[in-house]
Amino acid sequence: MCRRLHLYCLALVLLLPAPLWALEFNMPVGVTDTSQSIFNLHMTIFYICLAIAVVVFGVMLWSIYHHRKSRGHEAAQFHGNILVEVIWTTIPFLILVAIAIPSTITLGDLYDASESDIDIQVTGHQWKWHYKYIGEDVDFFSVLATPREEIENRKKKNPNYLLEVDNPVVVPVHKKIRFLFTSNDVIHAWWVPDLAIKKDAIPGFINESWTRINEPGLYRGQCAELCGKHHAFMPIEVKAVSESEYEAWLADQKAAQKAAMAAADKDWSMDELVKTGAGVYEKNCAACHQADGSGMPPTFPPLDGSSIVQGDKLEHMKVVVNGRVDKGMPAFGKQLTAVDIAAAITYERNSWSNKTGDMVTPAEVQDLMDKQ
Amino acid sequence: MKHWLKPSSPSGLMLIVVLMFGFGFALVPLYDVFCEVTGLNGKTNGAYQGDMNVQAANSDRIITVQFVANRNDNLPWEFSPQQEEIKLAVGAHKKTYFSVNNSYDRAVVAQAIPSVSPPQAADYLNKIECFCFQQQPLEAGEAKQFPLVFFIDPALPEDISKLTLSYTLFDISERDASGGD
C-alpha cells in the first residue's frame, strides 16, 4: 500500500513542473549588450546547476531504487575515503572558477566609466519617480497611470496593469545614457529588466548606472526595494526612440513646460477646473487621502468635511503648495503646475460633502508660488 | 588562561557576547574609515587641507563636472545649481554658486550632504570652500547664494572624464532645536 502511495505521489510530483517548463518564463534577454551578456551568464550557470542536479539526484535516485532493504540489499559498511573527499572538493571548486571568469568579465563591463552622451537624474519619491535631464532644463514626475477602478477590481484590468505611467522617460537608442539615482525619502530601487539595470536610490547619496539601448521600444519596470505602502504602485516606463525623435520630444517638453506657465494665465471655468482636478487628485492625492476623500486617519487626514478644505482658500493653497513636511504631506508646488494645483484644490473644495462653491484659479496659485 | 575566561565557561561566553555587541557599534567608525578609503557612496572629504597650487594652464585634461541639487523629503526650499554643467581642467580652482530660497513661512535650518558619482572620483574632488561644511539657517522667505570652491586632483583616474557632485538638503530644524543630541 505504502509503495503504491509512493509511486503515485512521485509520478505526480515529476509531472507537476511539466506545464511550467512548457511556458517561456525566463529572464528577459533585454535590449542592451549588457543585458544580453547577463542573460547568457544566467543561462550558463543555470545549465551548470541543472547538470549538477541531474548527476547528484541521479546517483541518489539510482541508489534509492537499488539499495533498498525491500529488494534485499545488504548494507555495506564503508564510512569514509579521503581521496573521494578531495575529489569532490576539487571538482566543484574548478566549476566555480569556470563560472567566476565570465562573471568577472561581465561585471567589469558594467563598471565601464567612459563618457556618456546623456545624463538623467532619477529621484525616487514615495511613490513616484522624478526624471531630470541634466543640462537640458527638462524634468518631470512619472506617476502610475493605472486607474484606481482597475486596482479595486471595479473595471477590467488592461494589459499593462500596474506597469504604465503618465510620463515615460524618453531616451535615444545607440547612445550611452548615464542614470544617476538618488532618493527624496526612503530607499527605492530603479529596475528595468530589459535594460538589466537595478540600482538602489538612497537618500542623500547618488549612485550611477549606464545603458546603451539597441532597439527602439517601450520597456517597463518597477521599484524593487520595499519603500512603504505603495511600493507596488510606482512603475517605470522607458521609451527608446531614434535620435531625431528624441530631439523632437525634448523640444516638445521644453515647449510644454513653457506652455504650462502660460496656461496659468488663461481664464479657467469652474467646470474645467473640477474636471481637470479630478484627474490630478486621483493621481497625486487619492493614494493617501483616498478617492472618496475619507483619508486614513490618523496618518492621512480625511479631506471630506476637513476644516482646511472648507475653510480659507489661501490656507488650503498654502498647505498644498508648501506641504506639511512634519506630517508627510509633500510640497506640491515643486511637483505640479499651477494649473494642476488650482484644479485639484477646486475639485477638493467641491466634492463629496464639501460644497464651498468657490474656485481657485491657476493665476492665484501662480501668484502664491511667485510671492514665495 | 584564567578558567573563567575560557570560551567553554558561561562567563567567557558572556564576554564574547559583550565584545560582539561592542563590535556592532564599532562597525560605525570602521565603516566611515572604509568609505573614506574606497570613496564608497561617493562620500567626499572635508575641507581641503593640502597646499596644491597647480593651475589650469598646466594641464589640458578637461573634466566635465555636473551639479545636482536635491531636497530631501520635499524640503520647501528652492535649491538649484547656478550652472548644471561646467568643464574645467584638472587642478584648476573653480568657484560656483547654488541658489537657495526658503519658500516656507518659517525659518528652517538645513544641512547639505554631498555625494560624488562615480564613487571612485570622490577622493579627487577637493573642496576648498563649501556651504556643506556648516548648517545653513534661512529665515522665512530668505534667498541666498551658497558658494562652492573646488578643484579636481590631477591624479583622477584616467578613465573618468565626467563626474557628478550632488547635494541633498536635509531639514534639520527639529534636530537643531533639540540641541542636536
Add this chain to the structure above:
Amino acid sequence: MSAHAETLHHGPAKGFSRWILTTNHKDIGTLYLVFSLIMLFIGGTMAFVIRAELFQPGLQLVMPEFFNQMTTMHGLIMIFGAVMPAFVGLANWQVPLMIGAPDMALPRLNNFSFWILPFAFTMLLSTLFMPGGAPNFGWTFYAPLSTTYAPPSVTFFVFAVHMMGISSILGAINVIVTIFNMRAPGMKMMDLPLFVWTWLITAFLLIAVMPVLAAVVTMVLMDVHFGTSFFSAAGGGDPVLFQHVFWFFAHPEVYIMVLPAFGVISEIIPTFARKPLFGYRAMVLATASIAFLSFIVWAHHMFTVGMPLAGELFFMYTTMLIAVPTGVKVFNWISTMFKGSMTFETPMLFAIAFIVLFTIGGLSGLMLAIAPADFQYHDTYFVVAHFHYVLVPGSVFGIIAGVYYWLPKWTGKMYDEKLGQWHFWLSFIGVNLTFFPMHFVGLAGMPRRIPDYALQFADFNMLTSLGAFLFGTTQLLFVYILVKTVRSGKPAEQLPWEGARGLEWSVPTPAPYHTFTTPPELDKE
C-alpha cells in the same frame, strides 16, 4: 547524599506549575517545540493572508499597508518564533541524551531563556493592534523606512527583538557549556554525534551575531528616539551602513537556521540506510567552514547598493566558495545512502526531500551569488523562491524529520506511519507547488513584497497560492498525528529504528524524566 538521591528519583511536578518552574531539559525541550509549533501556525496564518491577497491581481482582501505588516511579521515570527526555538527545543531534548549528560549545564538559565520568548512574541504581536499598525518595513527593517518613516510600534519591535536575542544567546551559552563540560567520560570531541557538532557550531554563530543584531536595533532605537544619526545622511550617517551591520548579523543567521537541520539529517540518513555516516570528519570540517565563510559574505545581499567593483568581486567570490563545503555535505549524505539497505519511513522521507530541495535552494543560491546576474534576480520572487527552498523544505523539513525520528523515544509511542506518509507527500507536493513557480515569476520580473502585480504573473501566483493553502492545511494533519501519537499511539520499542545508533537509544522508552544520572559507559569500537 540524601538530597541528591531525592532529586534523582522524583518525577515531574504536578499541575501547571511544572511547566513554569521546570528546569528539566526534556520539559523545556517540549515547551520550546510546542511554542514553535504555535508560532508556525501564527506565522502560517499570515502567509495565508499574503497568499490570499496575491491569489489574483488587484486589491481584494487587505490594504497595502496591512499587507506590508503581514510580510514583516510573517518573516519575524517564522525566523525568530518558529525555526530558531524549534532547534533549541531539539537541542534541549537531544544534546544531553546524545552526549550522556543528565541535563543541560545551566538548568535555571534554561528555564529563563525559554520563558522570555512568550513575552517577546506577545509584545511583537500586540503591535498589530497599535495605532499606525505593526512594523511594516520588512523583516530586514532597512533604514530610513524603519527609522524616520516607521510607525510608532517600531519601539516595541526593537524591545521584542532584544528579548528574542537574549533568549537565543542564553540558550546558545547553555548548549556550548553543556557540550564542553558534560560529555560522558571518554567521549572526545570527534566522537560527538553530528547533530551535537552542528549545534555547537550554531551556538557559536549565535553568540557571535545575535549581539550584532542587538547593536543594530539599538541604533535604530537611538535614531528614532534620541536624535542620533547612525542611519540618516542628514546628521552624517548613512542608510547603507544599516545594511552592512544588519547583514553582518543576518547572513550567519541564515546558517544558524540550517546547520542544526544538517545535523538532524546526518543522524537520520545513516539510521535508515543502516550504514554509518560517510565522511564524519569531512562533515564536521564542512560545517565549520560554512560557519566561518558566513562571516565574510554578507554584502552579497547588497550587490545593487552601489559598491566599488573590488567589493562586488570579493563578495561574489567568497559567496561562491560556500558552495564547496555545502556540496561536500550533500555528497557525503548521498554516499551514506549509496550501497545501504534503505527503508523509507516518514523521517527518512523528509530527510531525502531535505537533501533534494535544499540542494535546489543551494543551486539557486549559487546563481544569486553571481553579482551581474544578481542585478536581475535581486529583490524579486526568485530570491523569495530561493530562501523559502532553503528554509521550508530545508530547515522546517529538517525539524519535522527530527520530530518524527525522536518522537517514539520522547513519548514512548509510535506515530501512525500511514498518516506520516500522507503528511510527507502532501507537504512535499504543497511545498513545491508553492515555491517552484516563484522562480519563474521572479525571473519574469515580479518584485518581492508587493500586494498587487502585473497580469502576466497571474497564473503562477494562483498556482503558488493553491500550493500554499495545501501546504498550510497539511500541517494541521501534523498536529493531528502528534496528538494521536501522544494520546493513543502504539507503544514504541526500546529501539524503534532498526539501524539507529547512539546514546539516546540506550535509555528506556519513553525516556524517563531523569536520564544518565550516572554517566554511561561508552563501548569502544
